[in-house]
Amino acid sequence: MPSLEITTMVGCPLMCTFCPQAGLKAAYQPERHNKYLSLVNFQTMLAKVPAHVRIEFSGMSEPWANRECTDMLRHALEDGRRIAIYTTLYGMSESDADQVIGLMKKHRAQIEILCLHLPDANANMKGWKYSAEWERIFLRFKTFVDERYFPSVSMMTMDGTGRVHERLSHLKIRLGKWNGHTRAGSLNGENVGDQTLIESPLHHVPVTCKSTPFYDNNVLLPNGDVVLCCMDYNLKHVIGNLMQQDYYDIWKTDAFLNLVDINRRHAFSDCSICKSCTVAETHDAVFVPKVKSKASLFFKSLRRAVMPG
Secondary structure, three states, X not given: OOEEEEOOEOOOOOOEOOOOHHHHHHHHOOOOOOOEOOHHHHHHHHOOOOOOOEEEEOOOOOHHHOOOXXXXXXHHHHOOOOEEEEEOOOOOOHHHHHHHHHHHHHOOOOEEEEEEEOOEOOOOEOOOOOOHHHHHHHXXXXXXXXXXXXXXXXXXXXXXXXXXXXXXXXHOOOOOOOOEEOOOOOOOHHHHOOOOEEOOOOOOOOEEEOOOOXXXXXXXXXXXXXXXXOOOOOOXXXXXXXXXXXXXXXXXXXXXXXXXXXXXXXXXXXXXXXXXXXXXXXXXXXXXXXOOOHHHHHHXXXXXXXOOO
């Protein structure tokens, strides 16, 4: 399913240990670009995104760390978009929470995912601080989740035991276990100490993406840059810019076509994040013919879902 994750700001204040924020800030340099995505720019870029692409309020930061996020959600829903929401509830006011829940009830057929990310027992969400307001907002959402207005709702932590932060222990929340990974080498393992971390593989065979063979689960940054995927916090693969280009033009850029070409080769390369990704699909028994031009590679990749051969 095509999707576009909306990064509403760069420099997430939650500073989660499993999230490579240092690499993102160094690569993006928010002091030189737009730190926050404006509602006006969001509206401009959304108008370029085809209707079949799901809009996901997640990206590389907490969406509601941007005060205009509720208005962005409203605009996307009123524009008829299918929506996914991943949030820690950080930055939401009680007024925001009421508006967001009201919007989800009104447009529940468009809400495909709601995931609440809670602070964990290992304090991996370093920037989170307990407040009575946060708990009231959480309980509003929990009631909404318990009422099951739509099928795909969940809660998670970044903790190998699934335990929530000690300040929330009185809520008796029981969640599943979670194991982190390096996000295809974007994360420095020292950040997580002795917690379990799935190391990056090195793929020496052709690869495609298990999530989408078309490479169309992308991330939008506040300045309009479109990043390959949610693994690429170091911004190795900025494949286009929606403030400067139309959506379909992104799939004709050298940045995208060169990536696909590398992924089709029988060799490891650190020039492709996919070659170090835990969700890459490997094709070690497939012959990869030589492609004569980038244009033929592009159209062939669309026809055959970028499968080698």
